[in-house]
Amino acid sequence: MTDELFMRQALDQAHNAWALGEVPVGAVVVKDGQVIATGFNQPIGNHDPTAHAEIMALRAAASILGNYRLPGCELYVTLEPCAMCSGAMMHARLNRVVFGASDPKTGVCGSVLNLFEQSKLNHHTGVVGGVLGEECGALLREFFAERRRAAMLRGRVVDSEHGGE
Numbered sequence: 001m002t003d004e005l006f007m008r009q010a011l012d013q014a015h016n017a018w019a020l021g022e023v024p025v026g027a028v029v030v031k032d033g034q035v036i037a038t039g040f041n042q043p044i045g046n047h048d049p050t051a052h053a054e055i056m057a058l059r060a061a062a063s064i065l066g067n068y069r070l071p072g073c074e075l076y077v078t079l080e081p082c083a084m085c086s087g088a089m090m091h092a093r094l095n096r097v098v099f100g101a102s103d104p105k106t107g108v109c110g111s112v113l114n115l116f117e118q119s120k121l122n123h124h125t126g127v128v129g130g131v132l133g134e135e136c137g138a139l140l141r142e143f144f145a146e147r148r149r150a151a152m153l154r155g156r157v158v159d160s161e162h163g164g165e
Contacts, residue, residue, distance in 0.1 A: 003098050006030055006076040007132045009038070010100070013053065014078045014139055017041040024143050027053040027077040029061035029070065036073070037061035053077055054085035058092055069093045078136040080107030080129060086115045089125055096126040100136025 006028055013026025017040040029037040039056025043049055054077050062068050070092040080103040081089065089097055097116070099109060108115040109127045116127045 002033070003076070003128065003131045006035065006074075007078070007098065007100055007136070009035055010053075010076045010078050011132065011135065011139065013038050013040040013057075014136075017053065018139075018143055020045055024139050025053040025077065025079045027057040027075060029057045029073050029075050031061075031065075031070075031073045036064055050084065052082070052085050053079075054081055055088055058088055062092070071095065074098060076131075078132075079103050079140065080109050080111055082106045083108045083115060090116070090121060090123050093123055094125050096128065098128045098131050100129075100131055100133050101140060102129060102133065102137075 010026040014024040018024040022041040037060035042051040074096040
C-alpha cells in the first residue's frame, strides 16, 4: 500500500513533465516514510541529456540531505530506469528502487538486463517492479499517441497548404 502511495506521487511528477512537453516520467525519493525530493523528466527544456526524472530527484535529495550518498532512501519512478540512472542510484547507495512500467528498450532492472543483479558491483540496491505498472504505462502510451496524432495533423495542414491532402 505504501509503495502505491509513493508511486502515485511519482505519477503526479510525471504529469509535470507532460505539461512541459517532456516524456512523462516522474520520481520521488523517500526517507523514513517521507518524500524528501521529487523530480520529473526535463532533458529537452534543460538541454541536458542527464536530466531524467531519477537524476533530478537524486540531485534534489542529495542537496537537501547535504550528502551525495543517500543511505536509507528509496526512489520511486514511473518507468524502469535506464543504465545511466541505475548507475547513479547505485553510487548514491539507495536501499531500494521501485518502478512502475517496464521499459523493454532501455530498462536495466530486468527488461534489457538487470544491472542491480551484477554481483561484481560493490553496492546492491533492492528492486521492485510493476507497482501501478498499468497506470504508469498507460500515461506513457497516451502521451506518445497524442504526439503521433498531433504530428499527423501537422502533416495534413502542411499537405493542404500545398494543394494536397
